[in-house]
Amino acid sequence: MLLRDQLRDLTRARFGRAPDQCDDRQLYEALLTLCRDRARALPAPEGERKLYYFSAEFLLGKLLSNQLLALGLRDEARDYLEELGRDLNAVESLEPEPSLGNGGLGRLAACFLDSIAALGLNGDGVGLNYHYGLFRQVFRGEKQTEEPDPWMEKPGWLIPTDRRFSVPFGAGELTAVLYDIAVPGAHSGRACRLHLFDVERPAHAPWNGIQFDKGDIPHQLTAFLYPDDSDEAGRLLRVYQQYFLVSAGSQLILAELEERGFAPEALADHVVVQINDTHPSMVIPELIRLLTQRGLTMDQAVDQVSRTCAYTNHTILAEALEKWPLAYLETVAPRLVPIIRELDRRAREACPDPRTAILDGQSRVHMAHMDIHFGFSVNGVAALHTEILKTSELKPFYDRYPEKFRNETNGITFRRWLEDCDPELAGLIDGCIGRGWRRDAWELEGLLAFREDAGVLDRLLAVKAANKDRLCRDLLARQGAEVDPMSVFDIQAKRLHEYKRQQMNALYVIHQYLEIKAGRLPERPVTVLFGAKAAPAYVMAKHIIHLILCLSRLVEADPQVRPWLRVVMVENYNVTWAERLIPACDLSEQISLASKEASGTGNMKFMANGAVTLGTLDGANVEIAQLVGPENIYTFGASSDQVIALYRGSEPDGRSYRPLDYYHRPAVERLVDFLVSPELLAIGDPVSLSTLWRDMKGKDWFMALLDVEEYIAVKNRALHDYGDRRSWAKKMLVNVAKSGYFSSDRTIRQYNEDIWHLK
Numbered sequence: 001m002l003l004r005d006q007l008r009d010l011t012r013a014r015f016g017r018a019p020d021q022c023d024d025r026q027l028y029e030a031l032l033t034l035c036r037d038r039a040r041a042l043p044a045p046e047g048e049r050k051l052y053y054f055s056a057e058f059l060l061g062k063l064l065s066n067q068l069l070a071l072g073l074r075d076e077a078r079d080y081l082e083e084l085g086r087d088l089n090a091v092e093s094l095e096p097e098p099s100l101g102n103g104g105l106g107r108l109a110a111c112f113l114d115s116i117a118a119l120g121l122n123g124d125g126v127g128l129n130y131h132y133g134l135f136r137q138v139f140r141g142e143k144q145t146e147e148p149d150p151w152m153e154k155p156g157w158l159i160p161t162d163r164r165f166s167v168p169f170g171a172g173e174l175t176a177v178l179y180d181i182a183v184p185g186a187h188s189g190r191a192c193r194l195h196l197f198d199v200e201r202p203a204h205a206p207w208n209g210i211q212f213d214k215g216d217i218p219h220q221l222t223a224f225l226y227p228d229d230s231d232e233a234g235r236l237l238r239v240y241q242q243y244f245l246v247s248a249g250s251q252l253i254l255a256e257l258e259e260r261g262f263a264p265e266a267l268a269d270h271v272v273v274q275i276n277d278t279h280p281s282m283v284i285p286e287l288i289r290l291l292t293q294r295g296l297t298m299d300q301a302v303d304q305v306s307r308t309c310a311y312t313n314h315t316i317l318a319e320a321l322e323k324w325p326l327a328y329l330e331t332v333a334p335r336l337v338p339i340i341r342e343l344d345r346r347a348r349e350a351c352p353d354p355r356t357a358i359l360d361g362q363s364r365v366h367m368a369h370m371d372i373h374f375g376f377s378v379n380g381v382a383a384l385h386t387e388i389l390k391t392s393e394l395k396p397f398y399d400r401y402p403e404k405f406r407n408e409t410n411g412i413t414f415r416r417w418l419e420d421c422d423p424e425l426a427g428l429i430d431g432c433i434g435r436g437w438r439r440d441a442w443e444l445e446g447l448l449a450f451r452e453d454a455g456v457l458d459r460l461l462a463v464k465a466a467n468k469d470r471l472c473r474d475l476l477a478r479q480g481a482e483v484d485p486m487s488v489f490d491i492q493a494k495r496l497h498e499y500k501r502q503q504m505n506a507l508y509v510i511h512q513y514l515e516i517k518a519g520r521l522p523e524r525p526v527t528v529l530f531g532a533k534a535a536p537a538y539v540m541a542k543h544i545i546h547l548i549l550c551l552s553r554l555v556e557a558d559p560q561v562r563p564w565l566r567v568v569m570v571e572n573y574n575v576t577w578a579e580r581l582i583p584a585c586d587l588s589e590q591i592s593l594a595s596k597e598a599s600g601t602g603n604m605k606f607m608a609n610g611a612v613t614l615g616t617l618d619g620a621n622v623e624i625a626q627l628v629g630p631e632n633i634y635t636f637g638a639s640s641d642q643v644i645a646l647y648r649g650s651e652p653d654g655r656s657y658r659p660l661d662y663y664h665r666p667a668v669e670r671l672v673d674f675l676v677s678p679e680l681l682a683i684g685d686p687v688s689l690s691t692l693w694r695d696m697k698g699k700d701w702f703m704a705l706l707d708v709e710e711y712i713a714v715k716n717r718a719l720h721d722y723g724d725r726r727s728w729a730k731k732m733l734v735n736v737a738k739s740g741y742f743s744s745d746r747t748i749r750q751y752n753e754d755i756w757h758l759k
């Protein structure tokens with residue numbers, strides 16, 4: 001049936017009028033219903049083995065235009081709406097974004113589902129149906145405040161199912177109800193499912209901000225994604241969420257196994273579970289529990305589960321590796337406790353090194369250790385990250401189980417992150433190399449043939465200029481920010497974390513500000529754009545946001561500086577903002593302290609949209625640098641080896657990092673001291689600014705002062721080079737051409753070949 005006919009039937013039945021009589025809201029609802037129902041009608045992929053991708057987060061972003069694209073309906077929908085005098089973008093803007101994730105890890109899971117569906121692989125996602133996604137960030141008085149972010153509407157994407165499972169908590173059983181989102185695969189004619197579990201009777205708003213009664217588990221378990229865990233009740237709720245997810249998910253796996261006609265004894269032949277970071281780790285003891293309930297011996301159950309589960313590590317930050325007190329598990333999931341004790345006993349037998357134990361001396365359960373001993377695969381997410389895992393963070397495990405370790409460099413779906421968010425660039429690429437890259441991103445390499453083609457290079461610059469104009473209009477409309485579209489757009493958009501070093505970028509802003517005030521004007525105007533949310537309980541991150549917002553106000557108010565330097569922080573950075581910022585970016589800030597960013601995926605999105613990277617040799621930046629060559633990227637900073645040595649205090653002179661050594665350089669001191677200058681104190685909160693100032697001088701745990709001078713020099717070199725428009729366009733072209741490696745289709749094929757073996 002043609003889209004227009006189905007749309008007409010839908011609007012008649014629902015609103016009693018033809019599409020041309022409908023408002024945007026009604027058209028949106030009709031299009032959503034059309035996509036949802038077509039996607040759910042697609043056949044599921046087939047295969048003897050099935051993947052369950054377990055993740056506490058799926059940062060989906062708006063689904064409408066992506067689903068239209070995957071269903072092959074986007075052009076038809078756009079043209080038809082145009083006939084009606086409507087705009088698909090305006091219709092889609094009515095969709096609330098499902099932000100069921102914090103950042104990169106959840107967005108990765110969403111890209112993976114898109115690729116699994118596109119490749120027609122037999123796999124589904126398993127997660128939780130949070131009623132409120134990540135909080136909505138609102139700036140008040142140069143500070144972040146948090147508000148609830150509801151996303152569920154009727155009609156919506158969720159498809160109710162009849163599946164119900166009983167989850168046995170210590171205090172009693174709770175029923176898990178399953179909802180699905182159908183994920184249509186581009187080109188495959190198949191759809192996989194994102195399974196989202198919910199409690200049976202969720203409590204309804206109103207919430208008091210993002211505070212709520214963390215004790216009311218039966219009704220509030222799925223209220224919020226990763227609630228504030230700065231207190232005991234919040235941490236306990238997190239364990240409740242995790243066990244709810246894995247228990248219901250494990251029961252779903254076994255139910256489907258039975259429906260497919262296989263015995264529980266054959267689990268490992270027919271099921272593979274990918275554990276996305278440690279949050280779903282309890283799937284291991286839970287599956288063992290359920291298998292022994294179904295008559296397997298402990299040995300058999302452990303053997304099956306160990307050949308079913310595979311673990312992805314996403315971080316080397318010690319504080320991010322979960323260790324739950326056994327006492328929590330005794331409250332939440334008492335039936336797992338004897339199993340975990342037994343797994344700890346077996347692990348100690350297999351590997352006497354006490355650093356690899358599951359239970360430590362303080363009776364805490366090391367979730368990653370359980371995953372490594374009782375999973376068959378451990379992967380890092382970029383080449384450098386995997387090397388650091390093997391040689392440093394997880395070395396005792398690597399020594400014991402070298403065969404389990406592998407690298408699977410992250411990727412992004414080019415359907416959302418190029419075709420959909422940058423249609424002008426996509427059209428330009430089509431014109432050069434045809435449309436094949438839309439199926440196979442490797443074909444982007446064909447663009448290299450146009451390196452010397454002045455016409456193509458000029459059009460590339462024109463597309464970028466148009467995207468910058470579009471962003472300017474958005475910034476004005478959404479937050480009243482006026483930005484010069486002719487300035488260089490220098491963008492750092494990602495979660496706020498000290499290791500990502502937004503504070504170092506702020507020091508750059510201070511440097512430029514002081515230079516301009518001293519009458520040394522830069523070569524060209526720059527707009528430094530930030531997008532970042534801080535975790536509600538992460539105090540230092542909030543101080544950094546405060547600093548950036550104060551700098552923004554300072555610069556805005558200064559007629560001498562404003563023409564040369566602008567600072568804009570977008571409010572409520574999310575996938576929707578990312579889709580606007582990334583196509584408009586000239587210079588992509590990827591400046592984490594080397595060794596700390598496992599991979600990054602923002603770096604890949606920016607590259608694919610023709611931004612040039614300014615980055616440290618960290619995470620997947622290393623692979624980007626290898627692909628594009630030194631003339632098409634700006635790198636700087638201490639190497640990961642140097643940083644690791646500094647943390648260990650094992651530099652040749654036995655020295656460890658002391659920020660004061662760097663602070664006392666005159667060029668650095670004036671930047672840091674500006675945090676407590678009269679100019680900033682007149683705008684900002686003195687306690688916040690001076691706390692950050694003291695931290696930077698006295699601790700600077702992520703070594704911003706170590707790299708800041710080189711950072712400023714290299715950034716200014718990039719801004720100089722920007723002036724040679726032809727040569728800059730060539731850099732852009734090479735970046736787009738080489739980005740195909742970072743397609744999540746490639747990543748998923750590789751997971752399948754190395755780990756899943758689905759077909």
Ligand SMILES: *Cc1c(COP(=O)(O)O)cnc(C)c1O
Pocket residue numbers: 102103104105107493494495573574575576578599600601602603605
């Ligand atoms: C891609 C993405 C991220 C991850 O960004 P990194 O730079 O890799 O940390 C975070 N948030 C959103 C909304 C994204 O789209």
